[in-house]
Amino acid sequence: MPEMQTSEVTRLRIREFNKLKMGDGVRLLKCEVCGKLTDHGIIIDRDIVEEGASGQLEKTGYERWTLCPECSKDIINQTQAFTDKIIQDIGTILK
Numbered sequence: 001m002p003e004m005q006t007s008e009v010t011r012l013r014i015r016e017f018n019k020l021k022m023g024d025g026v027r028l029l030k031c032e033v034c035g036k037l038t039d040h041g042i043i044i045d046r047d048i049v050e051e052g053a054s055g056q057l058e059k060t061g062y063e064r065w066t067l068c069p070e071c072s073k074d075i076i077n078q079t080q081a082f083t084d085k086i087i088q089d090i091g092t093i094l095k
């Protein structure tokens with residue numbers, strides 16, 4: 001298998017939030033897609049990491065998206081389809 005080199009790596013983290021408590025109340029977050037205020041949904045964090053002069057990976061960029069449950073369904077389905085395809089590809093390569 002040929003060696004792949006890239007100067008940039010993207011790290012994604014998807015996490016669910018449900019009724020974030022701030023003091024005595026619940027914090028409402030605004031959905032990035034539809035603009036609705038919501039107390040639950042998902043947060044997607046994207047870190048852009050590049051190899052620095054020292055040869056170590058260094059974080060060079062960061063983005064965060066907040067999605068309500070309705071808007072996040074499509075993202076979750078696409079993420080599951082993507083990981084299923086990768087697992088199938090790995091199975092094919094290892095045979």
